[in-house]
Amino acid sequence: MTTTAPIRPSRPTSKPPRFDAAAIRRDFPLLQQKMRGKPLAYLDNAATSQKPQAVIAAIARYYNSLNANIHRGVYELSADATEAYEKARGKAAQFIGASDPREVIFVRGATEAINLVASSWGVVGIKPGDEIIVSALEHHSNIVPWQMLCQWQGAVLKVIPMNDAGELDLDAYAKLLNHRTRMVAVTHISNALGTINDVERIATMAHDAGAKVLIDGAQSVPHLAIDVKVLGCDFFVFSGHKVFGPTGIGALWARAQLLEAMPPYQGGGDMIASVTFEKTTYNVIPAKFEAGTPHIAGAIALASAFDYVNNIGFDAIAAQERDLLEYATGQLSSVPGLKLLGTAAHKAAVISFNLDGVHPHDVGTILDGEGVAVRTGHHCCQPVMDRLNVPATVRASFAFYNTREDIDRLVAALGRVKEVFG
């Protein structure tokens, strides 16, 4: 049995379709359960999203009726599994506006995708003295692989600074770009602060300097309609589990000619055309980058997540999340002693904050006692914390299935923090 989102196709009006949050929430079994005896207010969507029944059912359906290894068997089951897996690749391509499914490489997630690019493209594209630019807003996964590459190749890492609001300083970025710049790797949306970066402009400026551009879409794919052609990047990466799909599956997109010129990332089965002890020739893309049996069930279930999201539509999602962001910003701003961190003009539905005199971990524990799940800590963004001069923050991050009631419960739970800490 599958459930579909109860959203009508969008009508040709400027008003987004009415959003039936209660019906949407019923599609997510986990949201029905209680935590610590209270209904769950799940506000940690930037860490991972919950899964609709349709995605859970797709995984079960695969293992119940379709499980066989792909690209190998001559029997029907294997052919069916292969077809479903490749169909999922097509849907992934479509979801991010790519015209050629061969340009989508299935990986474990955004982290592996960035490591793939750093390891494969990096070792032929980067020479001693070359420069790689990242931004002050990056997740550790878009810093460390480039640091490793810099160490291997004798290259230099540069950082686009940000202002106190959490916005990148593009004038400073312009000054960092030069003829030695080979790669600009930036996040589309900051996981810690919610800043939406002007990645189109960043990409144009990088290309003018002759550099390649990688966009980390881990936080944008669940919230914005993506078109890699419009973004103008060379590489785009995302994780399935943040876009209502399973963990352990994600994708790298890159233009075919780039992928064809890159050496393999890992060696093994499926990525070869022929193997002898003297010489191995590699398979064509995308197989060249998918050594070993991939996460077949994950890819197929991820395609179900794309269907689910498409059925709701990004217009409706954007309207709902904008409402949540505005409401939450207003409500939280009225909490005494609460300081918002990350106040960019262009922001996704992510709110980082701290309470005066109370460490984020203590806030998190007390919120948990009220059934409110938030992330506390450095959010894998220690440089962002250092820049804002805080050890950690509390972060509430929203998805379309969140409601104003979730935010009311967050605010009420913050009142409990005051009660305990005085």
Place this chain on the structure above:
Amino acid sequence: MSDLRELYQEVILDHSKHPRNSRALPAANHHADGHNPLCGDRLKLYVQVDNGVISDIGFTGAGCAISTASASMMTEALKGKTVAEAEALFQRFHHMLTGAPDEQPSEDEVESLDKLGAFAGVREFPVRVKCATLAWHTLQAALKDQPAPASTE
């Protein structure tokens, strides 16, 4: 909420807001850094040991209420104790926090820890155990003169 009251007992809140011995002792003959990589909490511990007795002890660093109170109450409990007594206290403290779920610490066990028994509530919050033990792991490192920072991982 009752669990939370168990966790954030008055004595813990008091020590977190007004930590005792929160000062650097640059001349101390033992010191170590402690780090909880999970949450980023950092602690520097200074221990002066004379003839096997902890004659002075202090700490600096920022952390959550649990880790700050734990460091504060640890320093209070250890001043004047021998290194062997400190080691034994750590073992009892650690057992109170991390013993298997079916072996709840006995009342005697909690009482024998005196004020440190206030941390018994942390048992119910497994992700917070590391906050309560960071100072103690750092103490181990300091007494053994470990060059690398103590880590809760």
